[in-house]
Amino acid sequence: MLRRKILALVKWIILISGGITMVFPFYWMVITSIKIQSEVMKIPPVLFPTKITFERYGRVVGELQFGRFFFNSLYIAVAVTLAVLFTSSIVGYVFEKFQFKYRNAIFLGLLSTMMVPGAVTMIPLYLLLGKVRLVNTHLAIILPALGNVFGIFLMRQAMQSIPNEFIEAGRIDGASEFWIFWKLILPQAKATLSALAIFTFMGQWNSFLWPLIVLSSQDQYTLPLGLRMFQGQYWSDMGLVMTGATISVIPILIVFLSMQKTFVRGVTLTGLKG
Amino acid sequence: MSQTRKKRIDGKQRFVLAVLIPTVLFFVFFSFIPIIYAFYISFHEMDFLNPPAFVGLANYKGLIGDTHLYNSLRVTATFAVITVFIGGALAFFFALLINSVKRGQAILRTVYFLPVMTSLVAVGVIWGWLYQPRFGLLNEVLKIFGIPRQMWLSSPKTALPSAIAASTWQGMGFTIVIFLAGLHSISQTYYEAAEVDGANSLQKVWYITIPLLRPTFVYLLITGFITGFQVFDQLYVMSGPLNSTRGFIELLYTRAFSYYQMGRASAMAFLLFAIIVTLTLIQFKIVTKTQVEH
Numbered sequence: 432m433l434r435r436k437i438l439a440l441v442k443w444i445i446l447i448s449g450g451i452t453m454v455f456p457f458y459w460m461v462i463t464s465i466k467i468q469s470e471v472m473k474i475p476p477v478l479f480p481t482k483i484t485f486e487r488y489g490r491v492v493g494e495l496q497f498g499r500f501f502f503n504s505l506y507i508a509v510a511v512t513l514a515v516l517f518t519s520s521i522v523g524y525v526f527e528k529f530q531f532k533y534r535n536a537i538f539l540g541l542l543s544t545m546m547v548p549g550a551v552t553m554i555p556l557y558l559l560l561g562k563v564r565l566v567n568t569h570l571a572i573i574l575p576a577l578g579n580v581f582g583i584f585l586m587r588q589a590m591q592s593i594p595n596e597f598i599e600a601g602r603i604d605g606a607s608e609f610w611i612f613w614k615l616i617l618p619q620a621k622a623t624l625s626a627l628a629i630f631t632f633m634g635q636w637n638s639f640l641w642p643l644i645v646l647s648s649q650d651q652y653t654l655p656l657g658l659r660m661f662q663g664q665y666w667s668d669m670g671l672v673m674t675g676a677t678i679s680v681i682p683i684l685i686v687f688l689s690m691q692k693t694f695v696r697g698v699t700l701t702g703l704k705g
Numbered sequence: 706m707s708q709t710r711k712k713r714i715d716g717k718q719r720f721v722l723a724v725l726i727p728t729v730l731f732f733v734f735f736s737f738i739p740i741i742y743a744f745y746i747s748f749h750e751m752d753f754l755n756p757p758a759f760v761g762l763a764n765y766k767g768l769i770g771d772t773h774l775y776n777s778l779r780v781t782a783t784f785a786v787i788t789v790f791i792g793g794a795l796a797f798f799f800a801l802l803i804n805s806v807k808r809g810q811a812i813l814r815t816v817y818f819l820p821v822m823t824s825l826v827a828v829g830v831i832w833g834w835l836y837q838p839r840f841g842l843l844n845e846v847l848k849i850f851g852i853p854r855q856m857w858l859s860s861p862k863t864a865l866p867s868a869i870a871a872s873t874w875q876g877m878g879f880t881i882v883i884f885l886a887g888l889h890s891i892s893q894t895y896y897e898a899a900e901v902d903g904a905n906s907l908q909k910v911w912y913i914t915i916p917l918l919r920p921t922f923v924y925l926l927i928t929g930f931i932t933g934f935q936v937f938d939q940l941y942v943m944s945g946p947l948n949s950t951r952g953f954i955e956l957l958y959t960r961a962f963s964y965y966q967m968g969r970a971s972a973m974a975f976l977l978f979a980i981i982v983t984l985t986l987i988q989f990k991i992v993t994k995t996q997v998e999h
Contacts, residue, residue, distance in 0.1 A: 436844070445803050450816045452874070457819065459842060460831045472840045489967070519726070525724045529717065537729065546738040547982060548935050549975040550954055554961050555742035580732040608720035637824035639938045644962060655826040659942065662830050669834055676830045680823050687822045691815050695882055 463673040489676040500657035508635040523586030571645040589623035626697030654679040752965035764972035777956040785933025800884035818878035829942025831872040864945020872939040887921035
């Protein structure tokens, strides 16, 4: 019995230390951003500041353009997410519920593109987008992201569990095919849609390499690009850098905390990595 | 009657075509043409100034004996192996612990998942600050235990392990959630039966949990290597001196977009493709072979 209690105690000590390791870097980021300047680089470090200031936030958002980066990131992520939800669900629906020639061949063709690493298409896509003068515009990010094979695959799976009777009933009532999809089918795929939404949004919000390639002027930057540039420029002023980091991290953490059930279901449903 | 029927079929066909044609066109433009174009580029010398010049296999041959490439492959492989095996083992350990507690599972899962939501650029910035050799918090913590100051990301020796550690911190929660889903799907009756036979906790993990979680392990192994070999953000934002953390994609990116060696970089991209496909096939082989033996 005593042995059991000791084991349980050890278990909790490990779990809590692990938990602190997970949370502490965020605490350190936020606290560094609101410390007064003299305490930021103090040795030994100040764990609990006596005085706090929000001065840096005004400066980072306004003068240092983080407001702009935030807006860019937000609207690109929202546009891509809405588009991916629509295209994935309607294409998944057509592949699951309609019979047509070469259906499986086309679907396999789409799936096969998932095998190819992004590094292969990166250079040619950049060159092709350059030819139509889209490099250094947000369209260079949004356009290639409109269709998502993984999303199509996921939504096709979700459509499997929706009975065909719904479609038949709609047709008997004389509804148009699009209306049937939009009003009768889509609402039933909500669970998968919300998982797909979260992961598409998160992936786009945090995306770094492709924006780094296609965006060159600073006012087009998204948050990760802005933060990266910022780190290079103000590396000696950790208070400012951490303010930028907080602005790019905290909103998505709040979204996560408010929807975490959907999140966790999403991970297990999709097994999708960021 | 037959007329409305015909109209209905037309409506269906129209709908399918209206969805299918843009879809196929999209993937032709954004996937198939770029893949073919990449293949074309890899046989040419290409920059932004001059018209492409056919060079045959030169770009591929140039990869042999390319020390920068070998170094980047070593960095990338180290990253992939450590994150898959050590990161995976850590995640499995924490998933078992979380799964074994009666209260607080949801909150623990949330806490461990927080870093997964964070952009890798932000992770690099935050950990860069913690790792900072002079004012960083980690060295102060080490001081408490009497351990000398470390250079972390600023020394070629410790940079890669430091970057991998921070990446593991970031990605572990994802693997934990996958493991937890697998653990929840195991029926309690197996454990009850084992208890009747007098099995201890370790035996239960070894003889019940691990064999039954086999599909989860296989999935994480294969996807872990596929994503691990394509790592960029983590190594780029936590870069150490002297190419010590320069991975494959970063080298490819630098060659393509800083030195405008588009042909050479494309050849590298196909090499990466080949490596990933080969690794995946080998893993599948091993997995199916051991499955037969069981």
